[in-house]
Amino acid sequence: MGTVHYSAPADIPADEAFAFMSDAPDLPRILPGTTDEARVRADEAARRLTWGTESDGDDHGELRVVERGANQCEIEISVTTQRADTDQVKEELAQAVAALAHKASADADEERAGPGGGWA
Secondary structure: OEEEEEEEEEEEHHHHHHHHHOOOEEEEEEEOOOOOOOOOEOOOOEEEEEEOOOOOOEEEEEEEEEEEEEEEEEEEEEEEEEEEOOHHHHHHHHHHHHHHHHHHHHHHHHHHOOOOOOOO
């Protein structure tokens, strides 16, 4: 069993990024190492999500959102896995972070535009 880490910057305030990620309905589908039995737990004070199952041998992970400035954050994600293809796991982590950052940013932009905002 090994742990794979990935992090990337995002142009969105840390609180907004975490609020989206902790409430994203398809989050379990996006996170590597999750199954239908996986439970995602949120720690708002630490801006951290953890996931896993009751089985000791199953994959589990953690996602943290770290403030890097007024409108920037770093999304750090790690997964502990039994998989041997760690390069593929790292790619999956990168894809998960990119998808979450993009969607969080788009949702924040839409909220700021308000009703009737956006393209005319």
